[in-house]
Amino acid sequence: MSYQYLTIGAVERDSGIARDTLRIWERRYGFPLPMRNDKGERMYSQGQLRRLQRIRRLLDQGLRPGKVVTLSDADLDALEAELYPEAQLDESIENILNVLQTGDGSELGAVLAHSYQQQGMQAFITQTVIPLLHTVGERWARGQLQIFEEHLLSQVLLRLLNTEISALQHTAKQPRILLATLPGEEHTLGLLMLAALLSFRHISVINLGGEVPLDQIVAAVFRFDAAVLGISFSGAYQHDSIRGNVNQLRAMLPQSVDIWMGGEGVGRMRKLPPGVTRFASLDNLPL
Amino acid sequence: MSYQYLTIGAVERDSGIARDTLRIWERRYGFPLPMRNDKGERMYSQGQLRRLQRIRRLLDQGLRPGKVVTLSDADLDALEAELYPEAQLDESIENILNVLQTGDGSELGAVLAHSYQQQGMQAFITQTVIPLLHTVGERWARGQLQIFEEHLLSQVLLRLLNTEISALQHTAKQPRILLATLPGEEHTLGLLMLAALLSFRHISVINLGGEVPLDQIVAAVFRFDAAVLGISFSGAYQHDSIRGNVNQLRAMLPQSVDIWMGGEGVGRMRKLPPGVTRFASLDNLPL
DNA sequence: AATATTATTTGTCCTAGACAAATGAAAATT
DNA sequence: AATTTTCATTTGTCTAGGACAAATAATATT
Incomplete structure (x- = not known):
């Protein structure tokens, strides 16, 4: 090419x-x-x-x-x-991948929406979206999938999740959870999945999105009186920076504010900084 | 801090x-x-x-x-x-800014949705969203507005626009338009506004989002048989790279595919590469 | 088996210079 | 007077090879 x-x-x-x-x-x-x-x-x-x-x-x-x-x-x-052992795939995931790789672009949203409606939010995210993203990554590594297909999937998921959050947000109650990623971490899909799950449980979520400087995160926590701060680290995030940044955040925030760390980047860490909660998977949130 | x-x-x-x-x-x-x-x-x-x-x-x-x-x-x-001359602001924009800067975070979405419902998509985007983003930038420069507030506004707009696009997409018809930004250009809100306007006119849009490599854009155009390729450049994009990249794209695509360039980065360019259409503002799309 | 010590690996930063692409100004042409 | 061409200046990206500390692995000690 x-x-x-x-x-x-x-x-x-x-x-x-x-x-x-x-x-x-x-x-x-x-x-x-x-x-x-x-x-x-x-x-x-x-x-x-x-x-x-x-x-x-x-x-x-x-x-x-x-x-x-x-x-x-x-x-x-x-x-x-x-x-990356070749996982054997659910039939529905196989189908979604098939649409992604051979469809004409307009069908993808419909197929995903269908999965979502069948499974509900929790199952959709943990059993469809996450395996799907994994498989897409593997296929990319094998040269079996193009980058624009990965982009397209991200955008369609972004749209779907945001749409569902919109529909749910006005019923939300306390506690209030603030979500962000740190500078250097552009991967915000994890944040959005978390926001969707929380919205589904009628928890009020404020999503700041990606690459928010530490002091700004702290300012936002105070401003919105958040009970929990959720930070997501994709696998791509340097392990070293995670610890330093999170320690700094912990020091800047009152003990009454819980800090949750999630994402693949966290799974590989041995010790967590004190006063910080890990949610290894979106399956069991520390609620 | x-x-x-x-x-x-x-x-x-x-x-x-x-x-x-x-x-x-x-x-x-x-x-x-x-x-x-x-x-x-x-x-x-x-x-x-x-x-x-x-x-x-x-x-x-x-x-x-x-x-x-x-x-x-x-x-x-x-x-x-x-x-950045101090523009005199619409009352409704003043109100949105006020909510952004003093509200508790949950109201912002509601205020914006209200503006949208009153104005419709076209007016909402050109008369509310764009001036709003401008003013936010100015206030940030003057130190009157925090970065997390800018982030929050982006996220809320992202959600709102995606939600509306979802509601409209299934009625979409030809021609099919593919949207993306080039590597280095992370600012995707412009793309999303364009996608919303096009969806509103029942035009089928495929949004690849930000930072898509050139060859991948080309591959996607062929795969989805797009009639138009829309590329957005924020002010932040280096003018130099624009021309080279767009020329390269023009050379890689058949003449039957229109290329639209938009965003602030394009407004400052004198000559456009041949075979490329400029849309200076979202007010008058070249349709 | 857990902890402390030493060795290795690793990424980020340093200086100071070179050069071409982009831009602005001046001159020549229509 | 407006356009094009030519020349000068500005500007960013790249070079080499060295230095050093933080993170990790390997080994020794309790």
Whole structure:
């Protein structure tokens, strides 16, 4: 499709790996070893970008660069096969994927809405949406699914969940829960699923969305007198930053405010900071 | 609130100005001149960050660094006052802002929904949402409005527009329009407003959301047989990249596919690439 | 088995220079 | 007078190779 070479800036953007890190991997591990243009600048191939994206995904799972960066494509395949076992899929999920990958775009919303109406919010999210997103990620890693299909699914889910929250919000009561992600964490779908589940239980939710600076989160908690602050970390979030940021938040907020941490990024943490509640899955919220 | 010093990485993240650029501004213009920690690393103050954010906003308006970076706070005030003249506000907008800044969070959605029901989609978007977002930006620049309030407004609008699109989509007919922003452009609210307006006219819209790689946009156009591709550029998008990217898109797509470009970033462009339609405002779509 | 100590891995930051793309100003042309 | 061309300036992104501390793994000690 596009047999263009990419600058280091473009690779940083598309892989999520910092420039400095790309250069130092090259020095230390010998990968990626991009070509150079006549100015002496690194020019990465599409294949190198793709491998970097796969590597990034493995690092997000907790693997270490020293063991992953040097792997060949074949070894990567093997490692992925091991880490992401091919789940056997529900028939309805299979169907949704099928619509996503072969449909004409307008049907996807209808199929998902149908699932939702059959299952109700809780089951829809835990048994349909989450496995669906997992599978989409796996298929992407295998090259069986295009990125725009992933985008489309996100948008359609965004619309569906927001629509349902709208329908439920006016019945909401206390306690009030404030939701946000921290700067650097753009993945807001988890937040939205949580908001939907809470709305469904008639709990009042204020969703600030993604990338909210710490002091602003604190200001919002005070302003809206929130009883709980929910922060979501996708797998992509650097483990290191999580702890520091959450400790800082804990120190800035009164003890009466509960902090909930959720998302894949949290599941891998051993110890949680004191005064913080983990909700490992959306199945059992700490209510 | 937080009188902490920030590393260059944090400033890059929160101001949107690249590390390299921060260092070179320091060299060339003498601002920002951060303190150094004992490791010799730059440590920026909150005030420096704030000024950088204001500068960034002016650059997004098309001003040049050489004229802006060296300005004092007072001169910045003056420049902002000149560039963002205090618009006199509609009473209903005044009211929405008031709810945003003093309400308890749950009312905002209701107030906006009320405006929408009174005005209909077209007027709501052009006469309420757009001036509202403008004013919020101005107030933020003046330090009269907090960032979390901006986030909250975005989320509530996101929900409202998505809800209305849901209600309208199933009546949609041809032509089919595909919407997306390019990598680097995270601002998707413009896209959503466009999607809402089009849905309101019973036009079928497929919204891929933000930051979609070029080749993926092209793949999606073919897959969904879109008649029109709509790309939105916020003011923040680098003018340079716009032209190159759009030219590339034009070359990758058959002439039968119209390309629409919109958003503030486009308004400042002199010539458009050939074969591309501009919609300067959401008031008159090229239909 | 749990804890403390040492070794290794790893990412972010540093300096100072180079260069081309984009922009603005001036000159030449229609 | 308006448009195009040419030249000068501004500006951001990229380079190299080194340094260092925080996080993690491995080993020793209680």
